[in-house]
Every structure is written in structure tokens, then in C-alpha cells.
Amino acid sequence: MRRIHGMFCLLALAAPALAAAGNAECTNWQSAHPEWIWCDDFESDSSLETNYFDVDRQGGRFGVVNTTAFGGTSSLRGNYQTGVSEAGSLGLSFGKTVVAPKRNTSENFEDVYWRVYMKTSSNWIGNPIKMSRATIFVASNWSQAAIGHVWEDSENGSSLGVDPASGVSGSQVVTTKYNDFDHLTWLGKKNATTPVYGTSYRDKWVCVEARMKLNTPGGSDGEMSLWIDNKLEAQSSNLNFRGSYTTYGINALLLENYVNAGAPQNQQRYFDNFIVSRSRIGCQGSGPVPNPPTDVKAQ
Numbered sequence: 001m002r003r004i005h006g007m008f009c010l011l012a013l014a015a016p017a018l019a020a021a022g023n024a025e026c027t028n029w030q031s032a033h034p035e036w037i038w039c040d041d042f043e044s045d046s047s048l049e050t051n052y053f054d055v056d057r058q059g060g061r062f063g064v065v066n067t068t069a070f071g072g073t074s075s076l077r078g079n080y081q082t083g084v085s086e087a088g089s090l091g092l093s094f095g096k097t098v099v100a101p102k103r104n105t106s107e108n109f110e111d112v113y114w115r116v117y118m119k120t121s122s123n124w125i126g127n128p129i130k131m132s133r134a135t136i137f138v139a140s141n142w143s144q145a146a147i148g149h150v151w152e153d154s155e156n157g158s159s160l161g162v163d164p165a166s167g168v169s170g171s172q173v174v175t176t177k178y179n180d181f182d183h184l185t186w187l188g189k190k191n192a193t194t195p196v197y198g199t200s201y202r203d204k205w206v207c208v209e210a211r212m213k214l215n216t217p218g219g220s221d222g223e224m225s226l227w228i229d230n231k232l233e234a235q236s237s238n239l240n241f242r243g244s245y246t247t248y249g250i251n252a253l254l255l256e257n258y259v260n261a262g263a264p265q266n267q268q269r270y271f272d273n274f275i276v277s278r279s280r281i282g283c284q285g286s287g288p289v290p291n292p293p294t295d296v297k298a299q
Contacts, residue, residue, distance in 0.1 A: 023071050023072070023284070024041040024043065024071045024072035024273075025039060025041060025071055025273050025275065025284060026039035026040060026041045026273075033277070035277055035278045035279045036275055036276065036277045036278075036281075037094050037103070037104060037109070037112070037276040037277060037278065038092060038094060038103070038274075038275065038276040039274070039275045039276075040273075040274045040275075041071050041072045041074075041272065041273055041274075042064050042069075042072075042074055042075050042076040042271065042272055042273075042274065043064070043072050043073065043074050044064060044074075045063050045064035045065075045074075048063065048064065048090060051092075051102075052090040052091055052092055052093075053090075053091045053092075053093050053099070053100035053102070054089070054090065054091045054100075055089075055090045055091075056086065056088050056089045056090070057088060058079075058086055058087060058088045061078070061079035061080075061081065061087055061088055062076075062077070062078050062079065062087060062088020062089070062090075062257065063076070063077065063088070064076055064077070065077045068119070068270060069272055070117040070119070070205045070272035070273050071117075071272060071273045071284065072272075074272075075119075075270045075271060075272040076255070076270065076271040076272065076274075077268055077269070077270050078257035078268065078269050078270075078271075079266075079268050080128070080257065080259070080263035080265075080266065080267050080268065080269070081263060081266055082262070082263055082264070082265050082266055083262040083263065084262055084263055085258055085259050085260065085261070085262050085263070086257070086258055087128075087257035087258070087259070087263065087269070088256075088257050089254060089255060089256040089257060089258070090254070090255055091252055091253070091254045092252065092253045092254070092255075092276065093251065093252055094109065094251060094252070094253075094276065095107050095108060095109045095248075095249055095250065095251040096108050096248055096249065096251060097137055097248060097251035097252065098137065098138070098139060098140050098248075099137040099140065099142060099251070099252060107249075108246075108248060108249030108251075109249045109250045109251065109278075110213070110214040110249050110250065111211070111212075111213040111214065111278065112134055112211070112212050112213075112250045112253075112276060112277070112278070113209060113210070113211045113276070113277045113278070113279060113280055113281055114132070114134065114209065114210055114253055114274070114275065114276045114277070114281075115207065115208065115209040115210075115273075115274070115275045115277075115281040115282075115283075116132070116208055116255070116271050116272070116273065116274045116275075117205045117206065117207055117208070117271065117272045117273045118131070118196065118205070118206050118208050118269065118270065118271055119203065119204060119205045119206065119269070119270045119272075120196075120197060120201065120202055120203070120267070120268070120269050120270075121202070121203065121267045121268040121269070121270075122202050122203040123202070123265070123267055124197065124199075124202050124203075124267050124268075124269075125264055125265060125267070126157075126197065126259075126263075126264045127152045127153075127157050127158060127197050128152075128197070128257060128258075128259050128263075128269060129151055129152045129258060129259050129260050130151050130152075130256040130257065130258040130259070131150050131151055131160065131208075131255070131256065132149075132150040132151075132208075132210065132253065132254060132255055132256065133147055133148060133149045133150060133151070133253070133254050133256070134147070134148040134210070134212040134250050134252070134253050134254075135147045135148070135250070135251075135252050135253075135254070136167075136242065136248050136249060136250055136251060136252075137248065137251055137252055138173050138247065138248050139173075141176070141177055141178070142177065142178035143167070143173060143175045143176055143177055143178070143180065144167045144173075144175050144178065144179075144180070145166075145167050145168050145173045145175075145241075145242050145245050145248065146164070146165065146166050146167060146168065146212075146214065146241040146242050146250075147164070147165045147167070147184070148162065148164050148210070148212035148224050148241075148250075149162065149163040149164070149165065150162055150163075150208075150210050150226060151163060153191035153192060154189060154191060155191050156195065157197075158195035158196070158197040158198040159191065159192045159193060159194055159195050159196055159197065160191075160192045160194075160196060160208070160226065160228070160234075161189055161190060161191040161192055161226070161234055162189065162190050162192075162210065162224045162225070162226045162234050162235075162236055163186070163189040164186075164187040164188065164189075164212070164222070164224040164236055164239055164241065165184045165185065165186050165187060166184065166185045166187060166239075166240060166241050166242065166243070167180065167183060167184055167185075168241075168242050168243040168245045169243065170243050170244065171243055171244040171245050172243075172245070173245060187222075187236060187239045187240070187241070188236045188239070189236070190224075190226075190234040190235060190236045191234055192226055192228055192233035192234045193233055194206075194228045194229070194231075194233060196208075196228065205272070206228065206229060207227075207228070207229050207230065207283035207284075208226075208227075208228060209226070209227040209230075209280075209281055209282070209283075210224070210225065210226050210227070211223065211224065211225040211226075211280075212224050212241075212250055214241050214242055214249065214250065215239060215240050215241050215242060217242070217243070217244040217245070217246050218243070218244045219240070220238050220239060220240040221238065221239075222237075222238075222239030222240060222241040222242075223235065223236070223237050223239060224236045224239065229283060230282055230283050253276060255271055255274070257269060
């Protein structure tokens with residue numbers, strides 16, 4: 001089994017106005033939200049291997065549990081152990097792809113939003129480093145044309161950040177494997193500010209949404225954005241994710257629980273209400289969220 005993690009690894013400051021528990025969102029989602037690509041309330045543990053690829057259960061430490069939930073009755077838990085780096089992961093496949101094709105397989109996605117609710121346990125300490133990433137798989141060996149990382153910030157240690165990267169030179173993919181850091185071009189990391197891993201956020205659900213928008217072939221108008229509880233906190237713009245490469249678009253999303261140096265103690269992190277969409281999703285109960293403008297240029 002191939003492992004989903006890297007050598008490194010979605011968001012409002014001050015006293016947190018945190019998300020309140022909501023309902024299951026994924027009942028009849030295909031008809032209620034035709035703009036959505038995927039929706040999972042994580043109500044069924046047995047369906048993980050059916051819905052996702054490369055599910056790393058870590059001997060039972062990663063899976064659906066009914067001890068807490070944002071919506072419905074269950075959520076997805078990663079159970080960290082002291083000194084152990086991995087606490088489980090899974091991959092969602094969509095679009096045209098050579099890696100575990102499952103849904104929308106004739107479509108190339110160039111602009112993808114994903115949202116998940118996240119909660120840490122009441123004893124939480126430290127930054128779990130990895131959380132999520134969108135990517136373009138171009139071959140069965142998992143080589144990548146571009147990656148949109150959502151992982152640790154590089155400043156205060158208790159928040160998140162976006163870290164976009166390209167694996168293309170001109171029109172050619174130059175990576176030869178998964179996480180081929182030697183051949184990636186890093187496009188500009190941006191940090192969020194909300195201390196989602198701080199003590200004030202323990203045992204509280206946070207709404208995390210990210211966007212990865214590919215550049216026009218040959219241009220530098222790509223974007224990666226991060227919202228915390230509907231507030232835009234980090235954005236990296238004018239990006240050249242893919243050069244002029246167009247064979248595949250964004251075709252996988254990973255949820256992960258990898259700590260480079262190992263977990264500092266036994267603790268848990270939970271995910272729930274996971275949605276992937278062609279347009280802004282927003283937090284449950286916030287109402288329709290407009291797409292950001294597309295004609296704005298940085299000055």
C-alpha cells in the first residue's frame with residue numbers, strides 16, 4: 001500500500017466564534033447541490049474503502065467513530081500515538097485520472113474547492129503538520145504536475161497555511177514519483193492566522209475551506225486560497241501551477257494525519273462534513289457563498 005504523506009504536510013483570530021454542530025449535509029446532495037463533486041458526512045466506516053483509495057487505517061487508529069460528530073452521528077478520527085508519525089489517511093479520486101478512477105472520469109477539473117470541519121481532542125498539543133492537499137496525478141506511479149498543500153503555518157506553529165507547488169517545466173511534467181520534492185517548484189507559501197491548534201480551539205469544530213485554481217495554460221493566473229470559518233485568511237495568487245500542460249486536471253484530494261517528527265502524545269483529530277465542489281461551499285448555515293471575482297489583478 002502506498003502511503004499518503006510527505007516530508008512536510010482548510011479557517012478568524014481573537015476569541016473564536018466557532019461553528020455550531022449542524023445536520024448531515026450529504027443526503028441527496030447530487031440533486032440538492034449539482035455544483036458539488038463529492039460529499040461525505042462520514043457516517044459509515046465500512047464505506048471508506050469503497051469511496052476512497054489508499055485508505056491507511058494504521059491498525060485501527062484511523063476510521064469512522066460515533067463518539068463525536070459535527071453533522072449526523074459520526075466523524076472520521078485519526079488517533080495519534082506518542083512518537084509515531086502516521087495516524088491514517090485516505091485519498092479521494094475524481095476527474096480524468098490514471099490513479100483509481102472513480103467519478104467524473106471524463107472531466108478535467110481546473111478550479112476546485114474543498115471544505116471539511118476539523119476538531120482536535122480536549123488534550124491537544126502541537127501542530128499535526130499535515131492536513132490536506134489537492135493534486136494532479138499524471139501517471140500510475142503517482143508523479144504530480146501540481147500540488148495545493150494545506151498544512152502547517154511557518155510562523156506561530158498553531159495555525160494552517162497554503163503551500164502551492166508545480167511539477168511542470170514548460171509543457172513537461174518533471175516529477176518522477178509522489179512527493180518528488182527535488183523536482184518541485186515552490187510557488188509561495190501563505191500563512192493563516194487563526195490558532196486552530198491552540199488551547200482555545202480544543203474540542204471545537206472549525207470550518208476549513210480551500211481553493212486550488214490552475215493557471216491558464218502558459219499563463220500565471222493560478223490561485224490558492226484558504227478560509228477559516230468563512231474568513232479568507234491566506235491567499236497565494238499569480239501562480240503558474242502547470243505551465244502549458246493540459247493532459248490532466250486536478251484529480252485527487254487527500255486527507256492526512258502525518259507528523260514529521262512524530263506525535264508529541266496520544267491525542268485525536270476529527271474530520272466531518274467533507275465536500276468537494278466546483279464553486280464556493282461556505283460553512284453550514286452560512287447561506288449561499290458567491291464565487292470570488294475573476295477579473296481582479298494584484299497591484
